[in-house]
Amino acid sequence: MSESGVVDKFRRLYPNLDQVREQFVSYDEDKDGRITREEMEIGMTINKDFTREQAKAAFELADSNRDGVIDVSEFIQLMFPSAKELVINIRKLFRSPEDVERKFNNWDSNKDGKITFQEMQEAILKSDSQFLNNDEINAIFAVGDLDQDGEIDFNEFSKLMIPSVSDVVAKFRYSHRSVADVKIAFHKYDTNGDQKIDRGELRKALTNYKLNFTEQEADIIFTAGDADGDGEINYEEFMALMCPDAGAIVQKFRDTYKNISDVKAAFKRFDKNRDGSLSKTEMSRMMFSTGHSFTDVEVDAIMNLGDIDGDGEIDLEEFVQLMSPGASYTIAKIRSCFKSIEEVKQLFKEIDTDSDGLLSREEMKNSPGNKFDEEEIDAIYELGDSNGDDVLDVGEFIAILFPSAGEALAKLSRNFPNIEQVKQLFHNLDFDNDGSVTKAEMLDSSIRFSPHEVEAIFALGDINDDGAIDLEEFIGVMYPSASTIANRLRARYINLNDVKKDFSSIDTNGDGKISREEMSLSDTFNAQEIDALFTLGDSNNDGEIDLEEFVGVLYPMVAQAMFKFTKDIHSVDDARFMFSQLDKDGDGLLSMEELRKCGTKFNSKEIEALFAVGDINNDGEIDINEFLNVMCPAATTVIARIRSQFPTPLDIEACFNEIDMDHDGMISKCEMTQFSNLNEQEVNAIFDLGDADRDGQIDLKEFIAVMTTTNPVPYSEGGEVVQVKDLEIYKTGEGVKVIIWCHDIAGFTGVDRIRQLADKMATFGYLVLIPNFISSQEGGNIYDGEYIKSVSDWSKLRDIWVETLYPYIRDTLGAKSIGVVGVGWGAYLATRLSSYGEVNACAVVNPSTSIVVEYLQEDLYELYEEVSIPQLYITARDDCPNEKQDGLAYRIFKSCVFGKQCEFQDLPDVYAGYFLEGDRSVEAIAIQAKRTLNSIIAFFKPLLRYQGEIIVDEIQEPVKSRFSDIDLKHHSSDCCRMCLEVRHQANKSELRSGVRSS
Structure with missing residues (x-):
C-alpha cells in the first residue's frame, strides 16, 4: 500500500476532529503531548489495522518539521491536510494583533475568555460578511485548540492568528532548506545590491505568489532579523535569522580570541596545508578546538557567513572580517563614500606621501591626504592588511574600500586557476605583441570581459598609470597576495647576483632545482613567502623551482626578456640560425658584447637576463647548447633524455630508417608513436624542436638536428x-x-x-x-x-x-x-x-x-x-x-x-x-x-718559456732562462732546506744590489 493509501485508510477510520483527537491521546502513551515513532507504530498496529511499515510511512508524513516527534497539530494536519492551509488563509483576514484581539472579544459572547465551536459559529452567522464557513471553523479548532479541551482561549487564538516569530521564521527557513539557498536568497532579496535588505525589499520578496507570506509575516521576519535595529538586515543578520545557532557560534568564536593577532595566529595554525584558506574540514577542526560541539549545518552556516567570495573556502581576509564585526561595520560605512575605483586609487596616492606604494599606519595618520579618523584607520588595517605585514599596498587598499573590484577579479581568477593559464591569457590579450595589454585590447578580445571587470583589472593592475598592463602587473592582479609578497621580496635584491646566490645556497643537493623542503630548511623565506614563490614561480607545476623560475619571480625583467627572445623561435633550426647570426666572431660562444653590438633590439637589462638564465656553467659566455636550452627549455630537457639512446650519428640515421615505416623519407607523429616507446609528450617535444618547416613531418636532416641537440650542464670540476x-x-x-x-x-x-x-x-x-x-x-x-x-x-x-x-x-x-x-x-x-x-x-x-x-x-x-x-x-x-x-x-x-x-x-x-x-x-x-x-x-x-722550448708560433731562438744560476733539472729531491734557504738569500741579495745600483 502506498503512503497516500495508508493515510486515506486512516482518515476513513477516523473521519471527524474528535475521533482524530481521541486517537492522538490513545497513541500518546506517556501523555507528554507528543507521539514518538515507537508510540505511533504501537498505536497503529495494536488493532492490526495497519502494518509496522505502514505506521512508519504515516509517521514520516506527519513529522513535518523533522524533529523526531509528532505534536497534536502535526497529527491533525495529517488527518486534515487542508486545515493548516485554511488557517494560513484565515490569518490574512487579520491585519494586526489589535484586529485579532477585537475579533476574539466579539466572538466570545459569554465573556469567559474562551470561544467554543458554537460561539464562533453563531458569531459568524450574525456577521454580515460571514467570512468563515464550517470547514474553516473546524480548521481553526483542529489547529488552534492546543490543550484539546474543545475551546480556544485568547492565548491559543493569538498564537493561531498572529504568526509567532518562530512560526513565521520556521516557515521562512523551510522555504530555504540549505545554507546555499539562504545565501542565494539574500542576494536575490537585496534588489539594489547594497549588501543589505530593507523592510520594503523583504515585503516585496516574501509577499509574491511564490512564497505567499502576508505583510504581517514579512514584518515579523524583518523585526526578528534586524538585530541591531538600524532598519536594515545585513548578511550576517540574515544568516543568523535563517540559521539561529550561527550567531551564537560566531560569538563563541569571537570570545575565544582576544585580539586580531590571536585571530590571525589561529588562522595560520589551522591552515594545515598552508594554502592561505580554510576548507570546511579545517574550519571544523578549528571550531571543535574551542571545546564546543557543532553539527554539520552549523559548520555550513559559519562557512557561508565567512565565505564572502563564494569559493568554498575562507581566506585570511574573510576570516578576519568574520571575527571582527565592529571593524566590518565601520568599513561598510566608509565604503559608501566612494563611487568608483578611481576615487579609492587617487586617495591612496594622496595618502602615500613617500610614494613607495605602501601605506603604514603611522603614514596614514599623519598624511595631509588622509580622510579617516583613528577608529576608521584601525578598522582599515584590521581588515585590509590581509598578509599581516602592517602596511597596505594599493591592491589591499582598493580591495577593502571598493570590494566589488575584488569580487570582479575573484570571479575572473576562478576561470584561470594556475599561473600558466594567467600567462597564456595575457599573451592572448596582447594582440600587438608589445608586452602590454590595453583596455581596448581587453574589450575587443574573444574572451568576454565586462566594462566593470576591465575597470577593476586596470585600477588594481596599472600601477604606473601608463594606460597599459604588462605581464608582471597582470599577474599581480590575478594573484594579488602572492604578487604583493613577491614585490616585497624583490626589494631585498639589488642585482641578479644576489638572487642567484640565494638560489645556490637553498639548492643544497645541487640538482639545479629547489623543492619546498629545501626552501623551508634554508630560513631564507617564511612560509607565506614560500607559498608566494611557488604560486608565481612553479610555472610547469612540477613541485620544484629551477633557476629560471626563481629569477623570473624575484627579478621579473627576466620573464619579459625571455618572452621577447623566444617569441619568434619555433624550432631548433630557428634557434641555431639566431645563434649563428649573433655569434659575430664565430667562436661558438656568445658574449654580452656581441649581443649588445649586433644591432638587435634587446637592451642591456634583457641581455643581462638572458645570461642570468642561460649561462648554466657561469663562465660569462653562452654556447649553442645553453642557447638552445633558453630558447626551447622544456623540449631540450626531453631531447637530452631521449638522445642517450643514439650515441653516434650512424645510430641516429639507422633509427630514422626504422621509424620511417612507409619509407617515404619522412617520419610522422603516428609512425614515431607506433615504433618507439616514447610517450606523447616526448613525441611532441621532438616535433616542436625538429619540425623546422612545420609540415607535420620530420625528415632525416631535421631528425639529426634535433637529436644532436644537447642539454647544457652546470660546471663540473675538470681536475x-x-x-x-x-x-x-x-x-x-x-x-x-x-x-x-x-x-x-x-x-x-x-x-x-x-x-x-x-x-x-x-x-x-x-x-x-x-x-x-x-x-x-x-x-x-x-x-x-x-x-x-x-x-x-x-x-x-x-x-x-x-x-x-x-x-x-x-x-x-x-x-x-x-x-x-x-x-x-x-x-x-x-x-x-x-x-x-x-x-x-x-x-x-x-x-x-x-x-x-x-x-x-x-x-x-x-x-x-x-x-x-x-x-x-x-x-x-x-x-x-x-x-x-x-x-x-x-x-x-x-x-x-x-x-x-x-x-x-x-x-x-x-x-x-x-x-x-x-x-x-x-x-x-x-x-x-x-x-x-x-x-x-x-x-x-x-x-714562462723555458730553456730548450720550441717556439711554434714565433721564428726565434729558444729562450734561455733569465735565472741561469738556477737549473731546475739539476736540483735533487733530497736537497735540504738549509741549502734552499742559502740559495734564496743569495738571489735576494743579488737582486737587492741590482735595484740599488740602478
Whole structure:
C-alpha cells in the first residue's frame, strides 16, 4: 500500500476532529503531548489495522518539521491536510494583533475568555460578511485548540492568528532548506545590491505568489532579523535569522580570541596545508578546538557567513572580517563614500606621501591626504592588511574600500586557476605583441570581459598609470597576495647576483632545482613567502623551482626578456640560425658584447637576463647548447633524455630508417608513436624542436638536428684533488709549465669560481695547482683580524713551499717554469713566493696584501722590496691604492731590473670580488673577468718559456732562462732546506744590489 493509501485508510477510520483527537491521546502513551515513532507504530498496529511499515510511512508524513516527534497539530494536519492551509488563509483576514484581539472579544459572547465551536459559529452567522464557513471553523479548532479541551482561549487564538516569530521564521527557513539557498536568497532579496535588505525589499520578496507570506509575516521576519535595529538586515543578520545557532557560534568564536593577532595566529595554525584558506574540514577542526560541539549545518552556516567570495573556502581576509564585526561595520560605512575605483586609487596616492606604494599606519595618520579618523584607520588595517605585514599596498587598499573590484577579479581568477593559464591569457590579450595589454585590447578580445571587470583589472593592475598592463602587473592582479609578497621580496635584491646566490645556497643537493623542503630548511623565506614563490614561480607545476623560475619571480625583467627572445623561435633550426647570426666572431660562444653590438633590439637589462638564465656553467659566455636550452627549455630537457639512446650519428640515421615505416623519407607523429616507446609528450617535444618547416613531418636532416641537440650542464670540476704529504692540492691540466694559484680567503674547497678559472687556464697548456694553504680550516673574512693572523703565519706557509710544494713541482711534475697567481688574500702568498728565484712570474688580482700586512704588523715596503720577478697587478675600483698604478708597489717594482716587465691594470667599472665571485650575467663583470683571465695568460706566455722550448708560433731562438744560476733539472729531491734557504738569500741579495745600483 502506498503512503497516500495508508493515510486515506486512516482518515476513513477516523473521519471527524474528535475521533482524530481521541486517537492522538490513545497513541500518546506517556501523555507528554507528543507521539514518538515507537508510540505511533504501537498505536497503529495494536488493532492490526495497519502494518509496522505502514505506521512508519504515516509517521514520516506527519513529522513535518523533522524533529523526531509528532505534536497534536502535526497529527491533525495529517488527518486534515487542508486545515493548516485554511488557517494560513484565515490569518490574512487579520491585519494586526489589535484586529485579532477585537475579533476574539466579539466572538466570545459569554465573556469567559474562551470561544467554543458554537460561539464562533453563531458569531459568524450574525456577521454580515460571514467570512468563515464550517470547514474553516473546524480548521481553526483542529489547529488552534492546543490543550484539546474543545475551546480556544485568547492565548491559543493569538498564537493561531498572529504568526509567532518562530512560526513565521520556521516557515521562512523551510522555504530555504540549505545554507546555499539562504545565501542565494539574500542576494536575490537585496534588489539594489547594497549588501543589505530593507523592510520594503523583504515585503516585496516574501509577499509574491511564490512564497505567499502576508505583510504581517514579512514584518515579523524583518523585526526578528534586524538585530541591531538600524532598519536594515545585513548578511550576517540574515544568516543568523535563517540559521539561529550561527550567531551564537560566531560569538563563541569571537570570545575565544582576544585580539586580531590571536585571530590571525589561529588562522595560520589551522591552515594545515598552508594554502592561505580554510576548507570546511579545517574550519571544523578549528571550531571543535574551542571545546564546543557543532553539527554539520552549523559548520555550513559559519562557512557561508565567512565565505564572502563564494569559493568554498575562507581566506585570511574573510576570516578576519568574520571575527571582527565592529571593524566590518565601520568599513561598510566608509565604503559608501566612494563611487568608483578611481576615487579609492587617487586617495591612496594622496595618502602615500613617500610614494613607495605602501601605506603604514603611522603614514596614514599623519598624511595631509588622509580622510579617516583613528577608529576608521584601525578598522582599515584590521581588515585590509590581509598578509599581516602592517602596511597596505594599493591592491589591499582598493580591495577593502571598493570590494566589488575584488569580487570582479575573484570571479575572473576562478576561470584561470594556475599561473600558466594567467600567462597564456595575457599573451592572448596582447594582440600587438608589445608586452602590454590595453583596455581596448581587453574589450575587443574573444574572451568576454565586462566594462566593470576591465575597470577593476586596470585600477588594481596599472600601477604606473601608463594606460597599459604588462605581464608582471597582470599577474599581480590575478594573484594579488602572492604578487604583493613577491614585490616585497624583490626589494631585498639589488642585482641578479644576489638572487642567484640565494638560489645556490637553498639548492643544497645541487640538482639545479629547489623543492619546498629545501626552501623551508634554508630560513631564507617564511612560509607565506614560500607559498608566494611557488604560486608565481612553479610555472610547469612540477613541485620544484629551477633557476629560471626563481629569477623570473624575484627579478621579473627576466620573464619579459625571455618572452621577447623566444617569441619568434619555433624550432631548433630557428634557434641555431639566431645563434649563428649573433655569434659575430664565430667562436661558438656568445658574449654580452656581441649581443649588445649586433644591432638587435634587446637592451642591456634583457641581455643581462638572458645570461642570468642561460649561462648554466657561469663562465660569462653562452654556447649553442645553453642557447638552445633558453630558447626551447622544456623540449631540450626531453631531447637530452631521449638522445642517450643514439650515441653516434650512424645510430641516429639507422633509427630514422626504422621509424620511417612507409619509407617515404619522412617520419610522422603516428609512425614515431607506433615504433618507439616514447610517450606523447616526448613525441611532441621532438616535433616542436625538429619540425623546422612545420609540415607535420620530420625528415632525416631535421631528425639529426634535433637529436644532436644537447642539454647544457652546470660546471663540473675538470681536475682532481691529490694528497702530497699533509698538503691537499687541486690539480688540473698537464705540461711542464706550472702555475701555482694561491686561493682567496674563501678557502680551498672552491665555493667561489677559482677551480673553474683554473680549469680554463689549463686549456692554454698549463698545469695549474691550487694548494690548500688554510689546511683544515674553513674560509673566513678578510676583515677578521684574528682569523687573518691565524692563517697568514709566513713561517708555517714557507715550510709548505720549501718542504712540500716546491719539491713536488720540481721532482714529481718535472716543472721547467713556474708562475704564481694570487687573488685577494692569496695575493699576500703570491707576493711572498715572488721572492723565490724558482718562480718566473706572478699575477695578482684584487690584492688584499695591504690589509694582511697591517694585521700582521709587518712592513709593506720590505715585503715588496723582496719581490724579484715580473708582476701583473689587476685592481678593481675599491682595491687599496698601494697596489694600483703610482702606488707603493708600482714605485718599488718600477725601480727594479724587472720593472719594465711589470704591468698595472686598474678596472674602475668593477669592485673587488668580481673575478671569483662576481655575477657574470652583469655585462661589466663578464667582460672584465674574461679580460682579466686573458691578461694573465698573455702576461705569462713570454715569461714562462723555458730553456730548450720550441717556439711554434714565433721564428726565434729558444729562450734561455733569465735565472741561469738556477737549473731546475739539476736540483735533487733530497736537497735540504738549509741549502734552499742559502740559495734564496743569495738571489735576494743579488737582486737587492741590482735595484740599488740602478
